[in-house]
Amino acid sequence: MCRWAAYRGEPLYLEELVTSPKHSLIEQSHCAVRAKTATNGDGFGIAWYGDRPEPGRYRDILPAWSDCNLKSIARQIRSPLFLAHVRAATGGGTRRDNCHPFVFGRWSFMHNGQIGDFEHLRRPMETMLDNELYSARSGTTDSELLFLLALQFGLDRDPLGAVAEALAFVERLAERLGRPALVRFTAAFSDGRDLYAVRYATDWKAPTLYAGPMGSSGGYCLVSEPLNDDDSAWVEVPDGSAIIVGENGVDVRLFGTADVAMAPASRLFSG
Template identity: 90%
Template sequence: MCRWAAYRGEPLYLEELVTSPAHSLIEQSHCATRAKTATNGDGFGIAWYGDRPEPGRYRDILPAWSDCNLRSIARQIRSPLFLAHVRAATGGGTRRDNCHPFVFGRWSFMHNGQVGDFEHLRRPMENMLDDEFYAARTGTTDSELLFLLALQFGLDRDPVGACAEALGFVERLAVHLGRPVLVRFTAAFSNGHDLYAVRYASDRKAPTLYAAPMGPDGGYCLVSEPLNDDNAWAEIPDGSAVIVGENGVDVRLFGTADAPIREHVPLTSLPAGAGKGALLA
């Protein structure tokens, strides 16, 4: 399984997530503690937003711990919204096109998880894409294809709803083809303004997701596993969607019916200094 970290708030240097913390993303690339595999050495990538609507991106197939350029870039680039990912491949070769984050227009996307029996579902999944999105597919992973399906189902219009529709389509497709239904999906995605995350699995074994306040004036970080031993990290439950926006953090129930569940779940306050947002206990 992969590891990732994302941030939205007042501008921070990328190193605040990628290299500096005690359990930084680079540390997790060779010593993850809350994943099935401790090593995530099949490439890495970062996507960040600046003055232009579309994100900048840097990806490579080297293990994150061995790329001196990544450390240099993380030390120099400062951004109010960025995504960073280290990959442990579950399918698709070790090549740059398969490294996260994936981007399309103003959107960026990264994923930890899998689609079961993907080799049998891949072609009908691809057939659902309009030409515009099909032509944008450059890699071979289930992750990139889930991102393009979400775009197909209206990510611009309703990010959480489009994600639910894409995952629901894959589950129904597996049933239709007589294949095992297995979707494990913990993903972060952004349009350059808000940061979204979803934790969901059809077998209730979703990859982990944590959140904590970070930086000045109400910034928040979403991660696969905590970056340090600070008790500010709150685990986001399976079956949840997270939206980090101007007013803080919103956590809601998430499912793959025709529409996501919209009711707010019971919330408790984040630790002092967290700003306006709230998280599940």
């Protein structure tokens, strides 16, 4: 399983998530403590937003702990919204175009999880994409394909609804083909304005997700595992939940695919 961290709030240097904390993302790349695999050395990537609508991105196949360029970039880039990911491959080769985050237009996306029997579902999933989105697919992972399916199903119009529709499509497809409908999905994605995250699994064993405040002006961080040992600073996001981090703080909603609809559930944090 992979590890990732995402932030929205006042501009911060990327190093405040990626390299500086005791349990930074680089530390998690070789010593994750809340994952099935402690080592996440199959590449890394970061996507950040600045003055332009589209995100900048840097990815490589090196383990995050051994890339001096990543440490240098993280010290210099300051952003109000960014996504960072270290990869432990469950499918797809170790190559740059399989490293997260994936981007399309103003959207960025990263994922921790898997689709069961993906090799049998991949081709019919790809046939759902229009020509533009199909041509945008450069890697071989289920993560990138789920991102493109969400775009196909209206990510621009209804981000959480589109992700739910994409996952529901995969589940129905698996059942139709007589395959187990196994989806484990903990993902973060952004349009450069709001930061979204989903924790969901068909077997209620979704990869972990935590949320906590960061910075002095109401910023929030979403992570696969806490960046420090202060347990009181982090809230575990329940399985079957979606999060929106926006100008007014963090909203948490129920998330599911049974009727492809989300209903407001609670508000974890004040704005």
